[in-house]
Amino acid sequence: MKLLRRCAWLLVWGAWVWLGVGLYRELPRELGPKIGTLPLEQFDTPLGFIGTSDRFAVQHFDRSTKRITLRVVDAASAQAVAEHPFVRLNFAVDDVEATEAGFRKPLKRGVLFGKRHVDELGFEVLDVLKGGWRSLSPEKVVCVALHPDKPWAALIEGQALFSRVVRVVVVDWETGRELFAREVSNREQLTERPFFLREPDRLVLPFGGRSRNGFLQTLEVWRMETPAVLEGKVEGIGSFERTSAPMSVSPAGRVRWEGKLERMPEGDSRRWRHFDVYDFNERRFMTTSPPEEQPNDLGQFTTTHGQVRPTISLSGRAVLRYMPSSVGGGGPWKRTEVCLYEVGDGRILWCASPHETVSGTSTEDGFLVKETWHELWKEWAPKLSYETLALRNLHDGSLIYRVSEKTVIGPRQCNAAGTMAVTEGGMVHRLPLRVKWPLLAACQAILAAPLLMVWGLVAWRRRRRKARESAATP
Numbered sequence: 001m002k003l004l005r006r007c008a009w010l011l012v013w014g015a016w017v018w019l020g021v022g023l024y025r026e027l028p029r030e031l032g033p034k035i036g037t038l039p040l041e042q043f044d045t046p047l048g049f050i051g052t053s054d055r056f057a058v059q060h061f062d063r064s065t066k067r068i069t070l071r072v073v074d075a076a077s078a079q080a081v082a083e084h085p086f087v088r089l090n091f092a093v094d095d096v097e098a099t100e101a102g103f104r105k106p107l108k109r110g111v112l113f114g115k116r117h118v119d120e121l122g123f124e125v126l127d128v129l130k131g132g133w134r135s136l137s138p139e140k141v142v143c144v145a146l147h148p149d150k151p152w153a154a155l156i157e158g159q160a161l162f163s164r165v166v167r168v169v170v171v172d173w174e175t176g177r178e179l180f181a182r183e184v185s186n187r188e189q190l191t192e193r194p195f196f197l198r199e200p201d202r203l204v205l206p207f208g209g210r211s212r213n214g215f216l217q218t219l220e221v222w223r224m225e226t227p228a229v230l231e232g233k234v235e236g237i238g239s240f241e242r243t244s245a246p247m248s249v250s251p252a253g254r255v256r257w258e259g260k261l262e263r264m265p266e267g268d269s270r271r272w273r274h275f276d277v278y279d280f281n282e283r284r285f286m287t288t289s290p291p292e293e294q295p296n297d298l299g300q301f302t303t304t305h306g307q308v309r310p311t312i313s314l315s316g317r318a319v320l321r322y323m324p325s326s327v328g329g330g331g332p333w334k335r336t337e338v339c340l341y342e343v344g345d346g347r348i349l350w351c352a353s354p355h356e357t358v359s360g361t362s363t364e365d366g367f368l369v370k371e372t373w374h375e376l377w378k379e380w381a382p383k384l385s386y387e388t389l390a391l392r393n394l395h396d397g398s399l400i401y402r403v404s405e406k407t408v409i410g411p412r413q414c415n416a417a418g419t420m421a422v423t424e425g426g427m428v429h430r431l432p433l434r435v436k437w438p439l440l441a442a443c444q445a446i447l448a449a450p451l452l453m454v455w456g457l458v459a460w461r462r463r464r465r466k467a468r469e470s471a472a473t474p
Helices: 002-026 100-108 437-472
Strands: 034-037 045-049 055-062 067-074 079-085 111-114 123-127 133-137 141-146 152-160 164-172 178-183 195-197 202-211 214-223 229-239 248-250 254-263 272-279 284-286 318-322 338-342 348-351 356-362 366-372 387-392 399-404 420-422 427-430
Touching: 002 399, 002 437, 045 100, 045 420, 100 111, 100 141, 133 152, 133 164, 141 195, 202 229, 229 254, 254 284
Parallel strands: none
Antiparallel strands: 034 427, 045 055, 055 067, 067 079, 111 123, 123 133, 141 152, 152 164, 164 178, 195 202, 202 214, 214 229, 248 254, 254 272, 272 284, 318 338, 338 348, 356 366, 366 387, 387 399, 420 427
């Protein structure tokens, strides 16, 4: 009996330690010590770290000359080390619009696309660290797509992205060598931004237009050899109607779009199926819709749209999207949360709870979730408010880190080594994020309190019983 009690206590305290390990991982963390502040002026815009270095790019606006320059600041010493003339062009880099956040992808490669002077024609690339400029095209460029690994940029030359495109050209920005070129005739129309795939290196050009069956697209797949070879065309990529949401691309060889309905052959358990992913390596259509979200026998299917754009993970395993508002166009579908679906069988890997709101996605870094914990106890303590931000992995929905509501750490604010982060105000902090030890200790103390009370009660009863036994002994 004594051995059994000791094993029970060992099991209980082991569970307490296991909960402590879980709290260590799940509790919100905080930034490391502050090491400096970037020299930012009133109209300066922090852009992000440059390549794999510890230098930070800042867009500076000179009010006296009305010109924009690019400042390079050493984040460790908070000292400006270089300044370059720079003109930002109104074009998109991949699927990121030409805003401050649109600088992140090229900056991670150590370059920026634009021009030296506003009155010059053409299109150039700036090596931000070295300060060297290289001309990539003498024409107007309306869109740029970057290869995920190599220094290749697909330039869309023309007057407008989806209507007046003249030529698609791929250029090596380190050497200026032209690797690929394709003229676009007046009868052809680019319907989406081009994109690259890796292993093997391929360039995909989406062409298409309207037909009697709706909006249809054809994807031209070019293998990037010397010279480039047309590998094939993918037919049947379409949507129910043209929307502004672009395709979401995994460089591993999969693309997610609005989807299509396909009638199944006789003998299949379902007459209709919904496909929204295409695999370029396996050359087949796939789905992220589980059986309960597939179309009904009449081919009716409902999709839900919102602020969160459907995004496929870098590995191509999962897609983050909304649940449908109804099934088969019929009765109401109670849940319309954002969920992470596995490509192939539609298994749900993660789904937002009622107190969670997905606030942003990034194919490279995961997706941000705003967690309003006070929704769980608002009926008992309506004045007690507590919110956190969590970054979750797009591959499986696992937690990467959680921080307090006021601590916002974007991907462009951290250096490649993960040792420094710059806040919106220009303050430089050390990484990694630190554990809030007082909070962890308080949580562990709360969990241990019932165990200590039970242990004390058992010890008190044991002492009382021994005292009674000794008093009864003559």
